Amino acid sequence: MNNNYGYVPFNVPNNQIVSNDVINKQAEIKDIKRLGNKIGGSLILYTVLSNVLSIGLLLFVIVSGAYDQANPNYISGINPTAYYLLSGCISIATAVISGIFLCKLSKNNIDHVIKLKIVNFKKTLALMLVCMSFIFISNIALSLLNLNLSLFGFKNTIPESNSGSSIVDYGLYFLSVAIIPPLVEEFLFRGAIMGSLRKYGDGFAILISSLLFGLAHGNFVQTPVTFLAGLLMGALTIYTGSLIPSIILHFLNNSLSVVTDIAVQTFGEQIPSVMYTGLMVVSLVVGLLAMAYLAKKDKHILTVLPSSTIATLKQKTLYVFTSVTIIIVVIINLITAITVAVGSAL
Numbered sequence: 001m002n003n004n005y006g007y008v009p010f011n012v013p014n015n016q017i018v019s020n021d022v023i024n025k026q027a028e029i030k031d032i033k034r035l036g037n038k039i040g041g042s043l044i045l046y047t048v049l050s051n052v053l054s055i056g057l058l059l060f061v062i063v064s065g066a067y068d069q070a071n072p073n074y075i076s077g078i079n080p081t082a083y084y085l086l087s088g089c090i091s092i093a094t095a096v097i098s099g100i101f102l103c104k105l106s107k108n109n110i111d112h113v114i115k116l117k118i119v120n121f122k123k124t125l126a127l128m129l130v131c132m133s134f135i136f137i138s139n140i141a142l143s144l145l146n147l148n149l150s151l152f153g154f155k156n157t158i159p160e161s162n163s164g165s166s167i168v169d170y171g172l173y174f175l176s177v178a179i180i181p182p183l184v185e186e187f188l189f190r191g192a193i194m195g196s197l198r199k200y201g202d203g204f205a206i207l208i209s210s211l212l213f214g215l216a217h218g219n220f221v222q223t224p225v226t227f228l229a230g231l232l233m234g235a236l237t238i239y240t241g242s243l244i245p246s247i248i249l250h251f252l253n254n255s256l257s258v259v260t261d262i263a264v265q266t267f268g269e270q271i272p273s274v275m276y277t278g279l280m281v282v283s284l285v286v287g288l289l290a291m292a293y294l295a296k297k298d299k300h301i302l303t304v305l306p307s308s309t310i311a312t313l314k315q316k317t318l319y320v321f322t323s324v325t326i327i328i329v330v331i332i333n334l335i336t337a338i339t340v341a342v343g344s345a346l
Helices: 020-062 079-107 122-150 166-199 202-216 221-239 244-267 268-299 311-322 326-344
Strands: none
Touching: 020 079, 020 166, 020 202, 020 268, 020 311, 020 326, 079 166, 079 326, 122 221, 122 244, 122 268, 166 202, 166 221, 166 244, 202 221, 202 326, 244 268, 311 326
């Protein structure tokens, strides 16, 4: 007769029988922690590469004469043209190498976790409009939070930089912030990381990749918004089965930030502020209409397929974040965020 029991381990007192569920759960815990360590290792590599390349390229800039700490038009002492060129190169190298490293460690083919297929245009467009409206809402919430914090003397901002003053600088600024990061960060976070986690459930994969995406930005200002954006882009990727929509959404969000920043430096704060407010209102209205359209076309739009794992979402999340390398990643990014917060307050 079949039953739900496995072998009887020799070290179990009184011949206590261990169920298959217990054995399978223990194996699942080990697998999730092992994967957590692989993901943490790839993010440590991401951080190390970023710092090593930054130091190496800074030395190159100093030797080439494009460094002047006293120049107010320079960014961290670096000529804007050189700064954005180097920033773009570092972004590409760190994210691509780390993503490929994780795929190799987790034995995933790159084309298995990173899908770039054509998607349903109408549904995808509607989803992206909904996602943009949520991003606007999160930015409003963050602004209100920062306003309240400032009343208590806490300045929740990141150090300001400039986008240069020439057309070339503006173009490189746009390239390094609005074009390159959406491509390479989606490759790493929604591709390699989320793709490797999906075997333990789509909801779990979206949550963990989003938390790590938020932490990776290394400052308290961006973390809440990037976490929410990660949730939206993760859900968008899984729903459409393609990385292309999340890349486009990421691009739209970053490009809006870049254009607003350039407009503020060119025209002052008043005109860009009015334009941004108008765009925000339009986005919210269109987002609501898009949400109504999606609800009518697909009643299961918000449904996440149930996980076949034994452990719960809470348990799986705990297993990942108690992995040694993930703990190191969290500590590194918290230290970075605290340093940025302290530096901006001084």
